[in-house]
Amino acid sequence: MGRIDLERLSREELIELVLRLQRPEKTSLTSSKPPATDRKERREQSKPGGAKPGHEGHSRVMSDDPDTVVDHRPDRCSCCGGDLHTALPTEVVGVSEGIELPEVAPVVTQHRRLAVRCPTCGTRVVAAVPEAAQGTPFGPRLHAVATYLKTFQALSYARLQAALSDLFGLTLSQGGLMNLLQRAQRRFRSGRDEAVSTLRRATVVASDETGVRIEGSNAYHWVFHSAQAVVHTASPTRGAIVVREMMDGHRPAVWISDRYTAQQGHAAAHQTCLAHLARDVAYAVDTSDDPVPWRLQLWLASVFALAERVTDLATATLAAKRRSLDRQLGAILATPSRCDLTRDLQAKIGRARRQLLVFLDHPGAVEPTNNGSERLLRPAVIQRKVTNGYRAMWAAEGEADIRTVVDTARLTGSSPFGTILKTISA
Template sequence: MGRSDLERLSKEELIELVLRLQRPPKTSRTSSKPPSTDRKEQRERSKPGGAKLGHEGHSRMISDTPDEVVEHRHDRCSCCSAVLMVDLPGEAISLHEQIDLPAVKPRVTQHRRLAVRCRACGARVVAPVPEAARRTPFGPRLHAVATYLKTFQALSYERLQAALADLFGLTLSQDGLMNLLRRAEVVASDETGVRIEGRECLPPGVPQPARRRASGRGHPRG
């Protein structure tokens, strides 16, 4: 409706037009229309789904170096039932890949110190303490995984204990996990206390003055 059309309207017609424009659109909330009509109108106004015209599709790349290749072929001809020998050349008509994680289980290396008797002089010679026995019994990979889950994924000690048990079959106490993280090279923590098997403890990496302040045993100020 143009300006000239509006000028030809009477006062009552203009008022009716303004009131009609101010009314909200009829929906199931503002009228007796069923809710199904709302969804139909929304579908009519909505844009079609899927990629836009001219969009270049992307798909997962097929691996050039698969760990295992399984070939599937018929052992008999579907037309004459003749036996199809396994040495017949085949043509790959499709490729399908299945990606999975390898089974992970703890690898335990046991170091045994041996004592032997010298045949020349009869002395009992004991092997020196290996370097592995001087450190924590947990290896660097376990340190890295525990630190990642505790620091970056913000797992509590209880959930970290459950995660290591569920994922790797490791049975570690929460005290053992705290000692493990205490010996890690990098530990991100503040002075907030944590609960270890029902006890209030300070996290590893908190300096000793902070531990004294948190426990209330700090020196009184002068």
């Protein structure tokens, strides 16, 4: 905007422009921006990390099945110097442990085909090619370790190559690693299909997406999850077609997501993520002296407090509290304001009003936020930052299959590496 344009503005328009320019930048507390983007001075003013006052400390649990037990027994009395012979009874007064990792080296088994000449007819008989010598020379555990390090520790091909060499003395080319990972990823397709089938029967589904780079182009990593299944998928588009193809006509009772348009209209009811709205409200409170954002913040605090005890209240009580909250929100949204930020906030919340308290109709089954989806997407975001994306679509799709199987197994308490090894060894 140039000088001539500014001279054409009215006094009220100039005041509004100056107020907008004075607004603080958004942070991780007032928007969906990650904490790493916060300014250093704000991070320095943040609360210290570590345990909070009153937190009960925990020490490392001693092993129930140690490999070796060494008893340290006194042989002389510290008072009189008398002999403490071995027949005297003892008691354990303290236990400490020493823990070390054994040296890990590859176990190499050579399969040699031998030939024997028949003493009767002179025919040279050669042994058949053993099954163990067919296909890849690398075993299931090596496939599992490489898959785990690449997918869940976000190692690039170069770093994975170095890790295998430094830790295990294995020398593999990057092309060999790609072939190894492709073989491993194929073993997760059936598990992924089972998770998708389970998802398409769910009554409550939550979803979110984040940007990734695939083959040098912008693409997206989506996640869909229910109480019984988690499904990751890579797609070149952020459109609603991804949701339609994933659900294949199934309409859950409730869909949980943010207010993104492509996430709308896929279920009988929709629960909007209140955490997203809370950050928008927090920004308005920090920026404006208008009382409406402050009232909205108090209203959301009441909603979150109710969400923590939603399973403890009777249906009639929840219905009464919902009506009360809805009346309060209606009064807040109807309050006139001269602040454009407040008006935009009122309009945004007004459009989502029917989607804010759906979780009260499904106590314990529907969350008021979509934080679960964001937690499931976080490893993909970390990998994007560390490796800058995927060289090929097969890598993105294969990794999504692995995350699908592992995250679904986590719902029942299985560990990532244990799930990977079990899947590859099957």
